[in-house]
Amino acid sequence: MSIQVQNVVKRFGSFSALHDVSLEIPEGKLVALLGPSGSGKTTLLRVIAGLEAHDGGTVLFDGRNAAYRHPRDRRVGFVFQHYALFQHSTVFENIAFGLRVRPRAQRPSENEIQRRVQEMLDLVQLGGLADRYPTQLSGGQRQRVALARALAIEPRILLLDEPFGALDAKVREELRRWLRRLHEQMEITTVLVTHDQEEALEVADQVVIMNRGRIEQVGTPEEVYDSPVNPFVYNFLGAVNIFRGRLADGKLQVGGLELDAPEHSGRAEEPAFGCVRPHDLVVSRDGHGMPVLVKNIHVIGPWVRLELRRPDTGEPLEAELPKESYRDLGVSVDEMVFVTPRKFRVFLEGQTG
């Protein structure tokens, strides 16, 4: 089922959680809503589920207004960050819940319920744990039970609210790969809320970046990472170096560097800045580019991060390079090197977000 969110507005008292948000979620895709806390991503998810009433706009399921349908009739699977498992029920009864509460005419037989729960348990690889209580499970297992419970009602949409947020890094990574495989298997339209960029970029077909109740950018993981539309997205999706300078004739002049910005050509001279990812900063000793001082060197597995400082302004910079390039370069702390950006984007000053 596809979801269309059209001009949705949501206020909590005087606080505006969603300003005029519009979004298209195509059938069968996995879409990640990514943003810092307070960006409205969870609120948007809850509006789609019907757990939160919106103050304006419409939510359409397959082109039909969802507002006329009570949450319990929407056939939505919802997975909560803190699992929200029924603590007093076994794993089996948790998963069977959605089947047991159906009106008598639609309720499957006891045998059918047994079969379906077993199928779900196998799907989430918890076959032997049917009789356990939620408190007897690890966090990762609980979240898989929550997912099995949501999937048991054969939802047409799956909504996940920071499903792996409360788990440790390794389990989180495992579970999100598993979720991706599961999604490819089941092809249910899925919306995942997360504040973890890596998670969104790795799992989603499409990433929606939100900030302060607005959508900043929608695109594939590659698009949003490689071509952020504004400094907020740049910053949010990873580390970034800022080069402040003056823009004239489509070129940004920064301390000896000249960055081409054809998209801004034909404007009067004005202050602007370039955004460069640390791994797009080429470090050399041949005298080309901007001179910088090496302040610190961190070797992180196969990567080396250089903390740099511009001698003219004192601004800190950061460069990342593979260990081999670092060895070839042979720099040490307090040495002078030269940097040139391989890839960058120029934004006008005041264009923050």
Place this chain on the structure above:
Amino acid sequence: MAGHAGRSAGTATSAPRVSTEPLAVRCVLIGLALAFLFLFLIAPVVMVFSQALGKGVAAYLAAVTDPEAMAALRLTLIVAAIVVPINLIFGLAAAWAITKFRFPGKNLLITLIDLPFAISPVVSGLIFVLLFGARGLAGPWLEAAGWKVIFAVPGIVISTLFVTAPFIARELIPLMQAQGAEEEEAAMILGASGWQTFWRVTLPKIKWGLLYGVILCNARAMGEFGAVSVVSGHIRGITNTLPLHVEILYNEYNFTGAFAVSSLLALLALVTLIAKSLVEWRSNHNPPDRREKR
């Protein structure tokens, strides 16, 4: 990173130094607590039973099986049997409304629920005399309809209801606030109706808290003196509850009778206490009921 590791190592080394008080201080504190317990709790209970049995078992049984004492016991049990279920429903409804919904006047409602705790029971009794008594606001109308509230059982029930109203709601509100509404939301999305959500999700979560509230409410309903005393009229065998009957016997210098009937009340209290401890023990030893902290 290094700084962080150093700090946690520092905490680890200081952890085993659990602070303990010197032996003398501990002895004084424990001794004080025990002395207090003995003086104000154990000694009076022992006193009640020894006085009750002071003239022999036969006199005790005669006093307890006296028709007026039996009538008082019956009335006390009837009042509790009416009051507790009504307060159970009220407490559930109030706690549900306060913890699951956002609405204006919520804080006022919470304050109002506490009102019976704040005012003296005698005053609450007087309120109902002024409302329903012969010269009260609704008195003439009730009289015309042939209903007798004050100096009759309905008055006793109403004033006991008022005095015991906060117990269950007060027990449930913090519990339900701590539990949050996520499980209920999950149930709703899975297709459960409000009624199914209540029976299958909410009630199992709150059952021990609810039972605890019921026990406290019941204890107070059976023991209430002040408010009931004002509205009952002390008609022997008809509107006398156990506490009122004890007072009458005492005022008549029938100490054996007074203490014998008191021992009935004390027994009811002991049963309540045992039930309360059982509930506390059960709810602590029932892990699925304890929601882990976020």
